[in-house]
Amino acid sequence: MQTETLEPKYTAKDFATDQDVRWCPGCGDYSILKQMQSTMAEAGIDKKDIVFVSGIGCSSRFPYYMDTYGIHSIHGRATAMASGLKASRPDLSVWIITGDGDSLSIGGNHLIHLLRRNFNVNILLFNNEIYGLTKGQYSPTSPKGQVTKSTPMGSLDHPFNPQALALGADATFVARTMDRDPKHMRDVLKIANDHQGTSLVEIYQNCNVFNDGAFEVYTDKASKAETTIMVEEGQPLIFGQERDKGIRLNGMKPEIVSLKDCSADELWIHDSSDRMKATILSRMFDNNALEGGLPRPFGVFYQEDRFRYEEAMQAQVEQAISIKGEGDLDKLIRGGHYWTV
Amino acid sequence: MTKTTEKKKDVTILFAGDSGDGMQLTGSLFTNTNALYGNDISTFPDFPAEIRAPQGTVAGVSGFKLHFASIDIFTPGDEVEVIVAMNAAALKANIGQLRMGGTVIANTAGFDKKNLRLAKYDDEANPLLDQTLDKFRVIEIDVTKMTKEALINSGLGTKEIDRCKNMFVLGFLLWMYNRSLETTQKFIGEKFAKNDSIREANLNALKAGYYFGDTNETFTSRYEVESAHLPKGEYRSIMGNQAAAIGAIAAAKKAGLNLFYGSYPITPASDILHELARHKNFGVKTFQAEDEIAAICAAIGASYGGSLGVTASSGPGIALKGEAIGLAIMLEIPLLIINVQRGGPSTGLPTKTEQSDLMQAMYGRNGEAPLAIVAASSPSDCFEAIYEAARITVEHMTPVIFLSDGFIANGSEPWKFPKSSELTPINARFANKEKSMKDGTFYPYKRNSDLVREWAIPGTEGLTHRVGGLEKENETGNVSYDPANHELMVNIRQEKVDLIAHDIPNQEMTQGETSGKVLVLGWGSTYGAIRTAVRELIGDGHSVSHAHIRYLNPFPKNLGDLLSAFDTIVVPEINNGQLVHIINAKYGVGAIGVNKIQGLPYTAREIKERILELM
Numbered sequence: 001m002q003t004e005t006l007e008p009k010y011t012a013k014d015f016a017t018d019q020d021v022r023w024c025p026g027c028g029d030y031s032i033l034k035q036m037q038s039t040m041a042e043a044g045i046d047k048k049d050i051v052f053v054s055g056i057g058c059s060s061r062f063p064y065y066m067d068t069y070g071i072h073s074i075h076g077r078a079t080a081m082a083s084g085l086k087a088s089r090p091d092l093s094v095w096i097i098t099g100d101g102d103s104l105s106i107g108g109n110h111l112i113h114l115l116r117r118n119f120n121v122n123i124l125l126f127n128n129e130i131y132g133l134t135k136g137q138y139s140p141t142s143p144k145g146q147v148t149k150s151t152p153m154g155s156l157d158h159p160f161n162p163q164a165l166a167l168g169a170d171a172t173f174v175a176r177t178m179d180r181d182p183k184h185m186r187d188v189l190k191i192a193n194d195h196q197g198t199s200l201v202e203i204y205q206n207c208n209v210f211n212d213g214a215f216e217v218y219t220d221k222a223s224k225a226e227t228t229i230m231v232e233e234g235q236p237l238i239f240g241q242e243r244d245k246g247i248r249l250n251g252m253k254p255e256i257v258s259l260k261d262c263s264a265d266e267l268w269i270h271d272s273s274d275r276m277k278a279t280i281l282s283r284m285f286d287n288n289a290l291e292g293g294l295p296r297p298f299g300v301f302y303q304e305d306r307f308r309y310e311e312a313m314q315a316q317v318e319q320a321i322s323i324k325g326e327g328d329l330d331k332l333i334r335g336g337h338y339w340t341v
Numbered sequence: 342m343t344k345t346t347e348k349k350k351d352v353t354i355l356f357a358g359d360s361g362d363g364m365q366l367t368g369s370l371f372t373n374t375n376a377l378y379g380n381d382i383s384t385f386p387d388f389p390a391e392i393r394a395p396q397g398t399v400a401g402v403s404g405f406k407l408h409f410a411s412i413d414i415f416t417p418g419d420e421v422e423v424i425v426a427m428n429a430a431a432l433k434a435n436i437g438q439l440r441m442g443g444t445v446i447a448n449t450a451g452f453d454k455k456n457l458r459l460a461k462y463d464d465e466a467n468p469l470l471d472q473t474l475d476k477f478r479v480i481e482i483d484v485t486k487m488t489k490e491a492l493i494n495s496g497l498g499t500k501e502i503d504r505c506k507n508m509f510v511l512g513f514l515l516w517m518y519n520r521s522l523e524t525t526q527k528f529i530g531e532k533f534a535k536n537d538s539i540r541e542a543n544l545n546a547l548k549a550g551y552y553f554g555d556t557n558e559t560f561t562s563r564y565e566v567e568s569a570h571l572p573k574g575e576y577r578s579i580m581g582n583q584a585a586a587i588g589a590i591a592a593a594k595k596a597g598l599n600l601f602y603g604s605y606p607i608t609p610a611s612d613i614l615h616e617l618a619r620h621k622n623f624g625v626k627t628f629q630a631e632d633e634i635a636a637i638c639a640a641i642g643a644s645y646g647g648s649l650g651v652t653a654s655s656g657p658g659i660a661l662k663g664e665a666i667g668l669a670i671m672l673e674i675p676l677l678i679i680n681v682q683r684g685g686p687s688t689g690l691p692t693k694t695e696q697s698d699l700m701q702a703m704y705g706r707n708g709e710a711p712l713a714i715v716a717a718s719s720p721s722d723c724f725e726a727i728y729e730a731a732r733i734t735v736e737h738m739t740p741v742i743f744l745s746d747g748f749i750a751n752g753s754e755p756w757k758f759p760k761s762s763e764l765t766p767i768n769a770r771f772a773n774k775e776k777s778m779k780d781g782t783f784y785p786y787k788r789n790s791d792l793v794r795e796w797a798i799p800g801t802e803g804l805t806h807r808v809g810g811l812e813k814e815n816e817t818g819n820v821s822y823d824p825a826n827h828e829l830m831v832n833i834r835q836e837k838v839d840l841i842a843h844d845i846p847n848q849e850m851t852q853g854e855t856s857g858k859v860l861v862l863g864w865g866s867t868y869g870a871i872r873t874a875v876r877e878l879i880g881d882g883h884s885v886s887h888a889h890i891r892y893l894n895p896f897p898k899n900l901g902d903l904l905s906a907f908d909t910i911v912v913p914e915i916n917n918g919q920l921v922h923i924i925n926a927k928y929g930v931g932a933i934g935v936n937k938i939q940g941l942p943y944t945a946r947e948i949k950e951r952i953l954e955l956m
Binding site: 080089091333 | 373376377379571572573574575576577578579587590591594599601603620621622623624625626628630631632634635638639640641642643645646647648650664665667668672724757758759760761799800801802803804805806807808809810811819820
C-alpha cells in the first residue's frame with residue numbers, strides 16, 4: 001500500500017533567506033551554507049522546528065542565511081544558549097554554528113560542558129585557524145609560530161586539537177570534514193543529524209583573506225591523496241594517490257605500511273564505536289605541510305549512544321509528578337506548617 | 342515553691358554556638374513554636390563563611406537571632422535580651438549585642454581552659470568567673486553534663502549524646518518562655534522516624550531541659566509573650582529565598598509557562614536553586630550551569646523557546662552576566678534576573694548583607710541598556726515582589742532585575758499567604774500566523790501601544806525569523822547599521838521601560854502623613870528598621886513619614902509629587918548612597934543619604950538617631 005508522506009518536502013532553496021550573504025567572496029563559509037541547506041532539505045524536519053544558534057565571528061552570521069528560527073547571540077555562548085533551549089524544548093532540532101575562536105577560546109568552557117552533558121544538538125565548528133571578523137589575529141587552533149597581526153614574530157601558543165579536546169570531554173560524536181569536499185561534508189552532516197546526542201563536526205574552512213591556504217595541503221588535488229585519509233565505517237584505513245598505502249596499528253602506535261608488503265586484513269579497520277581507536281585517530285595530527293608524517297584523518301571518528309541530558313531532565317519532571325502529583329500551587333504557597341489566626 | 346510568670350511585649354533571643362552545635366535548628370524550632378502560638382516574629386541567622394571553621398574559635402560561631410512579640414514587629418530586634426552561649430567563643434562574638442541587664446545562658450562545659458584559649462580570652466580568664474558579666478544576669482548550666490546524665494541509658498556513644506545538647510537547651514527555653522513541647526516533639530518524631538534510638542535521645546534531652554527549669558529552684562520566674570493581634574488569616578513562616586522561589590513558580594503557573602532556572606552556586610542565592618529543585622512536579626527545570634554566564638545564557642535560550650527563563654546570583658555573578666543581560670534587552674524577551682546582594686566589591690563579604698548593587702542593576706551594562714527593577718523589602722515580601730517582577734518581564738517583554746539581599750534572603754517572618762486565585766493574572770502574548778502576519782510577512786519587532794513586541798517562539802508555523810544582539814531595524818528585526826534607526830531603537834527600548842510606569846501602582850506611604858517635615862525614603866531590606874524607627878518618632882510627636890519603594894525602575898508615576906510635599910527627604914541605605922543619588926539626579930530634591938556599610942542591617946535605633954540628628 002502506498003501512503004502519502006506527511007513530511008514537508010523542501011529543496012535547498014527553501015532554506016535561503018531574503019538577506020544578502022555578506023561573507024567575503026571566496027570564503028569557505030559559502031560551501032558550508034550550501035551543504036547545510038541541502039542537508040536540511042533532505043532531513044525533512046519541519047522548518048518551524050529548526051533553530052540555528054550562533055555566537056560571534058564570521059561563521060556566526062550563518063543563522064541570518066537559514067530560513068528557520070535563529071539566534072545570533074554573544075561571543076562564545078551559543079553552546080550555553082542552545083543548552084537552555086534544548087533543555088526546555090526537547091522537540092526542536094538545534095544547530096550550533098561556531099568558529100575556532102568562538103568555541104575554543106572565549107567559549108571553551110561551555111563547549112566542553114555541552115559535550116559531556118550530551119544534549120541532542122549539533123555543533124558545526126568552522127575552523128579556519130584565524131580570527132577573521134577582527135581582521136587577522138591568531139586563534140587557539142593556529143599553529144605555533146604563525147605570523148599574524150598580533151604575532152609579528154610568530155605565535156607562542158601551542159594549538160588546540162579540537163578532536164582530541166572533544167573526546168577528552170567525553171563527546172558522543174566527533175567528526176572532521178572540509179569546505180572543499182562538499183560531498184564528504186554532506187555525508188558527515190547527515191550522520192551528525194541522525195546522531196542522538198551532541199555531534200561535533202569540525203569543518204576545515206578556508207579564510208581566503210586572512211589565512212588563505214591554511215589547509216591547502218589537505219584540500220589541494222595534488223597533495224590531498226597523500227596527506228589525508230577518509231575513514232569509513234568497517235573499512236581499512238587506506239590512502240595514497242595509488243591507494244597503495246594503509247595505516248596499521250602497532251600496539252597503540254599507528255604506522256604507515258605499503259599494501260605491497262601488507263595485506264588489507266592487517267590494516268586498521270575503522271570502528272567508530274571504539275573510543276581508544278578514535279583517540280588515536282584524533283592524535284594523528286602531524287603538520288603535513290611542514291613535516292609530512294601520518295595523513296590527517298577525515299570522517300566520523302567516534303559515535304556513542306549515551307543518555308541525552310534533556311531526556312533525563314524531562315524524566316525527572318515526570319518522575320516528580322508521578323510521586324508527588326501535578327504541582328498544586330495553593331499547597332506550595334501554604335507549605336508544610338501553617339496556622340490560622 | 343511557686344514560680345511567677347512575667348508578661349513581656351517582645352523578646353529577642355540569640356542562640357550562638359559552634360557551627361556544628363545545631364544552633365540554626367534550635368532557633369528555627371523555637372521560632373516555629375512561637376509562630377504557631379501566634380507571636381509576630383522576625384529572625385536573622387548569622388553564620389560564618391567557612392563551612393566548619395575551627396571548633397571553639399570566634400570565626401566558627403554560628404548564630405540565630407529571633408525576635409518574637411505580642412505587638413507588630415518588623416526587624417529581628419536591635420538589642421538582644423537573651424544570649425544562649427554554648428561556648429566561650431559564642432559569648433565573646435556576641436556579648437556586644439546584649440542589652441544592659443540582659444541574660445546570658447551559658448553552657449559551662451564550653452568555658453573550660455581549652456575553649457577559653459580558642460576564644461582568645463586574655464590569660465584564659467573565664468568571663469563567667471570574673472567581672473565581665475556583672476552588668477548582666479548569668480544562668481550557668483552544664484548542658485553537656487546534664488545531657489549526658491539524661492541520656493545515660495540511651496545506649497548511644499558520647500559523640501551522639503553530645504549532639505543532643507541543643508535539644509536540652511531548647512527544652513529549657515521552652516520552659517522559660519512558657520511554651521509547650523508539642524511542636525518540637527512532632528518535628529523530632531518526623532525527622533528521626535526511622536531511627537528509634539536517636540529519636541528517643543532527642544526527645545529525652547528536650548524533656549530533661551524542660552523539667553530542669555521546672556524543678557530547679559534557682560529558676561523562679563518564667564516569661565510569657567502573648568500572641569500578637571495579627572490580621573485574621575492563614576499564616577506560615579517563610580524565609581526570603583524560599584519566598585522568591587515559590588513566587589517565581591506561582592508567576593510561571595499563573596502565566597501558563599514552564600519555569601526554567603539556570604544558575605551557578607553562589608552565596609547567598611543558592612537556596613533559591615535548592616528550593617526550586619524540590620518542585621519539579623510543577624514542571625520546573627533547574628539547570629546548574631558550568632558558570633554564571635552559561636547560567637544566564639541557558640535561561641535566555643529557554644525564554645527564547647517560550648519558558649519563563651530565570652537566573653539568579655549575587656553581585657559578582659551579576660557582573661559576569663552583564664553582556665548576556667544586554668542580549669536579552671536586544672532580543673526583547675522575558676528574563677527574570679535575581680540578585681541576592683551581599684557585601685562587595687569583588688568577593689567582598691559573601692555571607693554579609695549590603696544594598697550596593699542598585700547602580701549595577703540600573704547601569705551595569707554596555708550601551709544604553711535599560712531594564713525594569715523591583716526590590717523586595719522583607720522575607721515574605723520576596724513572594725509578591727518577585728511575582729511582580731515576573732509579571733512585568735512577561736507582559737512587557739523586557740528583562741527585569743529582582744533585588745533581594747542576604748538579610749532578607751536568610752531572614753524569616755510569619756507570612757499571611759494569599760490564595761492562588763487572588764494572584765494577579767499574567768498574560769503572555771505569543772505570536773501566531775493568524776494574528777501576527779501582515780500581507781504574508783511576519784514583523785518580529787512590531788509593537789503594541791506599550792511598545793511591546795510579541796513572543797514568537799520556535800515551533801510556531803510560518804514565523805521563522807532571526808534575532809540577535811546586533812542592532813536591528815524597527816519592526817523587521819533585520820540587522821541595521823542605519824544611524825537614524827539606531828537612535829530610534831535606543832529611544833524605543835528606553836520608552837518601553839518607561840511605559841511600565843503605567844502598569845505599576847502609585848507609590849503609597851508606608852506610614853505617616855502625605856506631607857510634612859521629614860520623609861524617610863527607603864528601598865529593600867531597610868524596611869523593618871525604618872518602619873520601627875518612624876513608628877517611634879511619630880509616637881514621640883515628630884512630623885515624619887515613611888515611603889518604601891518597590892519599583893525602582895521605572896519609578897511610580899507619582900513619586901516626584903510625593904517627594905515634593907516634604908521639607909527634608911532622608912534616604913537610609915546599606916551602601917554609600919545609591920538610591921539617594923538616583924533620586925537627586927531625577928527629581929533634584931536634595932535628598933540626604935544616611936549610610937551604613939558594615940555588612941550588617943540597620944537597626945531601628947540607628948535610623949532613629951540619624952533622623953533625629955537631621956531634624
